[in-house]
Amino acid sequence: MTTRDTRARGLAALAALIADETRATCLLALLDGRAWTAGELARHAGVAPSTLSEHLGKLVSGGLLAEERQGRHRYVRLADPRIAELVEDLAAQVAPDARPKTLRAATARSAMARGRTCYDHLAGRLGIALADALGARGLLRQDTGFALTDVGLRWFAAAGIPLDRAGRRPLARACLDWTERRPHLAGVAGAALCRHALDTGWCERIGSERAVRVTADGERALADLLGVERAALR
Known part of the structure; x- marks a missing residue:
């Protein structure tokens, strides 16, 4: 064979x-x-x-x-993260479900679209807002796939967000968001940012699904560190 x-x-x-x-x-x-x-x-x-x-x-x-x-x-x-990336990439190719039939389902979908975890990184409008903010500040290149710039590496260090570069996982990776149809940040940097946001209380999990919301502390921190407008986080 x-x-x-x-x-x-x-x-x-x-x-x-x-x-x-x-x-x-x-x-x-x-x-x-x-x-x-x-x-x-x-x-x-x-x-x-x-x-x-x-x-x-x-x-x-x-x-x-x-x-x-x-x-x-x-x-x-x-x-491992590769399996998560495979599942999310495949899910992004599927058309969204029909209109929710109950208020509970509609509320859950709205929360997931606003902000959620995608395995170990942030997705939804929250994930897109962070990727856009990183790009606007020259911390993340998005023209030829996702890549942290030298300035971006220094920003993560200054923000106290360690990046584990020992493994084979890419430092930054574009992951197609199935609700926004645009890429958000995955890879080592995306995982580190998500973990830091949850550990510091910038974000908190809600409900039984993957939905997360940005706290008041998170809104202030992300506005100060990345210039993200608070309206984009709600």
């Missing part, structure tokens, strides 16, 4: 793993960057625990999920 045939078989197997609505639901839920129990995912997907267990087994054996057990509980998470 040729190398191309091997890759084609692997690609087909990967596509088959994702091409199931229950498994796709689990992958999208895990984009919040946290580990979920099998029971939580079963309730979220609306299937029996035994059915969900079979799906999780396939995703783990296929390398899309990592698992660990603590007592009676089985926790799963996306295997």
Whole structure:
């Protein structure tokens, strides 16, 4: 078998793993960057625990999920940032859902569009506003893909946001936002900025989905550090 045939078989197997609505639901839920129990995912997907267990087994054996057990509980998470990027990139190609049928669904969608985590970085209008602000200040180049400038590297250091450059993950990466249809900042820099925003209380998680909102402290900090207008964060 040729190398191309091997890759084609692997690609087909990967596509088959994702091409199931229950498994796709689990992958999208895990984009919040946290580990979920099998029971939580079963309730979220609306299937029996035994059915969900079979799906999780396939995703783990296929390398899309990592698992660990603590007592009676089985926790799963996306295997690594590359898997999160793959899922988000594929989701961005799908047309948005039809108009929400309930007020609760409409409220949840509005919150997700305003600001959310995309695995380990910020997305939605919040993510776009930050990427635009970084670009406007010459900290992030967006003309040939995303790349931090030397000024940008110094800005992260001055802001007390460490960048882990030891691994193979790109320092900055453009991730297509599925609600805004524009790229937001991913990669090491995007993850570091998101982690700092949550750790310092600039942003806080809301609800049971991936939605986040900017706090009053966050509005002041982002206005001071990046010149982001507060109206863009609400």
